[in-house]
Amino acid sequence: MRSFLLRRLLHALVVVWGVVTFVFFLVRLTGDPAAFLVDPTATQAEIEHTRRLLGLDRALGVQYADFLFAIGRGDFGQSIQTRRPALHVVMEHFWPATAVLAAAALVLSTVAAVPLGVLSATHRGGWVDHVSRLASLLLQSMPAFWLGIMLILFFAVELGGLLPAYGSGSLRHLILPAVTLAAAPLAQNVRLIRSGMLEVLGEDYVRTARAKGLAERGVIYRHALRNAALPVLTVTGLSLGFMLSGAIIIETVFSWPGLGRLIVQAVPGRDFPVIQAGVFVFAVIFVAVNLGVDILYTVLDPRVRLS
Amino acid sequence: MSRRRDLPALAGLGVIAAAVVVAAFAPALAPSDPVKNRLLDRLTPPMWAQGGSPRHPLGTDTLGRDVLSRLLHGARISLTVGLAAVLVAGVVGVGLGLVAGYRGGWADDLLMRLGDIQLAFPVLLLGVAVIAVLGASLINMILVLGASGWVTYARIARGETLSLKERDFVAAARALGAPARHVVVRHLLPNVLPSLMVVATFSVARTIIAEASLSFLGLGLPPPAPSWGAMLDEGRNYVTTGWWLALFPGLAILLLVLAINLCGDWLRDALDPRMEKGIG
Numbered sequence: 001m002r003s004f005l006l007r008r009l010l011h012a013l014v015v016v017w018g019v020v021t022f023v024f025f026l027v028r029l030t031g032d033p034a035a036f037l038v039d040p041t042a043t044q045a046e047i048e049h050t051r052r053l054l055g056l057d058r059a060l061g062v063q064y065a066d067f068l069f070a071i072g073r074g075d076f077g078q079s080i081q082t083r084r085p086a087l088h089v090v091m092e093h094f095w096p097a098t099a100v101l102a103a104a105a106l107v108l109s110t111v112a113a114v115p116l117g118v119l120s121a122t123h124r125g126g127w128v129d130h131v132s133r134l135a136s137l138l139l140q141s142m143p144a145f146w147l148g149i150m151l152i153l154f155f156a157v158e159l160g161g162l163l164p165a166y167g168s169g170s171l172r173h174l175i176l177p178a179v180t181l182a183a184a185p186l187a188q189n190v191r192l193i194r195s196g197m198l199e200v201l202g203e204d205y206v207r208t209a210r211a212k213g214l215a216e217r218g219v220i221y222r223h224a225l226r227n228a229a230l231p232v233l234t235v236t237g238l239s240l241g242f243m244l245s246g247a248i249i250i251e252t253v254f255s256w257p258g259l260g261r262l263i264v265q266a267v268p269g270r271d272f273p274v275i276q277a278g279v280f281v282f283a284v285i286f287v288a289v290n291l292g293v294d295i296l297y298t299v300l301d302p303r304v305r306l307s
Numbered sequence: 308m309s310r311r312r313d314l315p316a317l318a319g320l321g322v323i324a325a326a327v328v329v330a331a332f333a334p335a336l337a338p339s340d341p342v343k344n345r346l347l348d349r350l351t352p353p354m355w356a357q358g359g360s361p362r363h364p365l366g367t368d369t370l371g372r373d374v375l376s377r378l379l380h381g382a383r384i385s386l387t388v389g390l391a392a393v394l395v396a397g398v399v400g401v402g403l404g405l406v407a408g409y410r411g412g413w414a415d416d417l418l419m420r421l422g423d424i425q426l427a428f429p430v431l432l433l434g435v436a437v438i439a440v441l442g443a444s445l446i447n448m449i450l451v452l453g454a455s456g457w458v459t460y461a462r463i464a465r466g467e468t469l470s471l472k473e474r475d476f477v478a479a480a481r482a483l484g485a486p487a488r489h490v491v492v493r494h495l496l497p498n499v500l501p502s503l504m505v506v507a508t509f510s511v512a513r514t515i516i517a518e519a520s521l522s523f524l525g526l527g528l529p530p531p532a533p534s535w536g537a538m539l540d541e542g543r544n545y546v547t548t549g550w551w552l553a554l555f556p557g558l559a560i561l562l563l564v565l566a567i568n569l570c571g572d573w574l575r576d577a578l579d580p581r582m583e584k585g586i587g
Contacts (some may be wrong), residue, residue: 011423018424029440038512141517141565145523146539146557153546153553245429249520253543264524267435279432286427 001298008294019283020276024067027272028060054080067276076277081266086273090259090281097168098251098258102243104174105181110236113186114229117193118220121228123197132194136187144246148180148253166255177254182245185239189232196228203227230300237293241286294302311414316573322566330382334442337376339363342531345371350549366551368541374551377533378559381383384534385563388448389515393507400460401503405491407461408468415465430455431520433468438526445528448521452514467499500577508571514566517572535560578581 011232034050042050055066070077076086120129139147155176164173200206201224209223212218248260255261263278265269329336339362350373352359359366365374407415434451441447471477472495480490521527522536530537535556542552 011420014420015423015427017426018420022424022428023436026436026440137565137568138561141512141568142557142561143519143523143536143539145562146553147518149539149543149546149553150557152543153550157550241426241429245431248429248431248435249524252524263432264435267439275436279428281550282429282432283427 004298005295008291012291015287016280016283017102020068020071020280021064023276023279024064027270027275071280076280077181077273080271081269081274081276086271088279089274090262090277093257093262093278094281097256098244098247098260100174101177101181101238101251101256101258102247104178105185105243106184106236108178108242109189109239110232111121112182113189113193113232114225117190117228118197118225120190120194121197121201122220129194132190135201138188139183139187144180144184145249145253147183148176148250151176151180152253166253168256177250177256180253181243181250184246185243186237188235188239189255192231193228196231197224200224200228226300230297233293233296233300237290240289244282244285312576313573315569316393319566319569319573323570324564326382326386326563326566329379330386333379333383337373337379338362339373339376340382340522341372341376341533343372347371350545352549353551356551365555366549368538368552369545369549371530373567374538374555377538378535378555380533381538381556381559382563383517384445384532385515385560387445388518391449392452392456392514392518393510395449396456396510397460397503397507400457401464401496401499403457403497404461404464405468405495408465409472409487409491409495418461418465422461425455425458430517431524434517434521434526435524438521443526443529448518448527451521452517456510456514460503463506464499467502468495471498473494474582489492505575505578508567508574512567512571515560515564515567532551541571 020122034047034054034056048057058066074087076090077087078084079086082089116132120132122127152165155163163176165176167173197220206219206224209219214222242264244260247256248257250256251258251261252264259278259281263275266274266278321328345367348363348367349369351363351367351371353366353374354361354364356366363373363375365378367373368377403418407418433455437451437454438447441450477490477494485493518527518534519536519539521533523540525540526539527534527537538556539553542549542554542556545552
């Protein structure tokens with residue numbers, strides 16, 4: 001178990017290193033921030049001076065080595081636009097805004113999926129099954145941001161401001177963005193649980209549990225669901241990456257003051273340190289959650305070999 | 308396979324065929340020029356709503372451009388980007404996956420780590436950054452979406468290759484002295500393709516949504532190109548005064564993506580005999 005953990009941890013480090021390296025070189029291709037910072041009448045000498053102040057005049061290799069060492073100390077440099085430590089700026093936007101939004105969507109998409117998926121499977125071919133399959137199919141076929149706009153149109157405009165269309169600060173502000181972000185992963189989870197349950201319900205141990213005279217509810221939730229839920233766990237790890245990515249666009253739709261919107265705005269402003277720190281935080285979360293899922297997997301299913 | 312079960316896929320196929328026809332003949336079918344401003348007609352509602360006019364069946368936008376005409380032309384962009392990006396991703400991914408699975412060793416390790424790194428990097432962010440570097444154009448959009456999709460194909464192709472290369476027919480080909488290239492192209496590729504077809508179908512659907520997302524963030528084709536995503540971006544600021552601006556482009560995306568997903572479902576069930584009817 002220990003060597004498995006060590007290996008996975010090393011692997012996670014490699015992935016994070018790869019992501020920050022990639023973003024380091026990618027942002028440097030997007031253009032020169034010095035030219036944006038000085039006023040339009042600045043001379044070439046003034047631009048050069050700004051470049052020197054930002055350390056952008058040094059050889060790329062030197063900048064990269066410096067960057068990696070600084071990251072090791074948790075230092076991502078100063079935001080070019082706000083002159084404040086980049087990691088601070090990023091964490092302010094991540095916590096609480098993006099964290100709350102992603103967590104709410106994650107909970108919604110897994111918790112609501114269980115009863116829907118189970119009902120679909122146990123009442124296969126019935127109206128619950130048909131409605132839930134149709135709804136899943138529709139939700140997976142529409143762009144999330146369009147769903148967001150339609151929810152705004154309905155709840156904020158047609159119903160005369162039942163729920164706020166944008167902004168943050170209260171539970172009511174959270175509802176529309178969280179539902180929008182949760183919709184597609186929810187649909188996927190319902191389908192996964194349904195097909196997992198259908199497979200598992202025919203297994204011998206389910207028949208044994210029934211033969212022992214267990215109540216049907218116990219059979220379904222205690223014996224069948226446990227095994228049917230495993231794929232959901234894997235997909236949840238991956239769909240968190242999807243959610244963080246989705247947050248970029250959903251935060252824009254709802255003017256949610258989170259990390260995704262921060263990064264989208266930092267790219268045209270050439271705020272390299274903020275982009276680098278933001279992507280770093282995204283990558284660390286993604287890798288950590290997937291590592292957690294892998295570990296949880298070995299705990300829940302002893303058949304999974306620690307390889 | 309029962310007839311009833313094929314119906315949704317047939318309907319999907321019909322919608323896709325209609326979309327292709329619309330895209331191909333958009334200039335002939337559209338009632339007016341999709342990029343021509345008519346400021347006097349701006350924000351005309353759809354023809355059945357109060358104040359609507361049969362000259363603009365789905366209304367006009369804030370510059371007086373005909374919404375239906377823009378939708379019909381937008382089908383060209385969605386279909387082109389969707390198909391081309393998946394083709395790019397598929398060719399690159401399958402190629403790399405076959406080589407990695409067949410050769411193993413460091414090339415395999417490197418490829419799998421690269422895939423992990425790519426997956427930890429939000430796709431939209433990649434799009435935002437790359438398009439900021441390269442500028443917005445149809446080709447760049449295809450390259451960005453293609454480049455971010457290769458991992459899935461590489462992983463599946465590699466996995467299938469790993470199991471196939473232990474099989475007798477591959478061993479026989481190698482024993483007869485077939486060069487690696489021949490084994491990969493003639494024996495492995497044809498066996499890997501069917502399962503990839505299903506993935507590719509679903510990817511076209513996802514790519515159409517991704518294209519709309521990038522255009523929605525203002526990173527698609529520069530205006531006045533009638534991309535569905537860009538139309539949604541323009542429409543979202545007018546939900547109170549022009550609900551039809553955000554409604555119809557979204558419905559168009561929904562309809563096309565739904566049709567492709569229905570075909571994907573059918574294809575998956577048809578190609579995978581282990582899949583019991585009704586599961587999935």
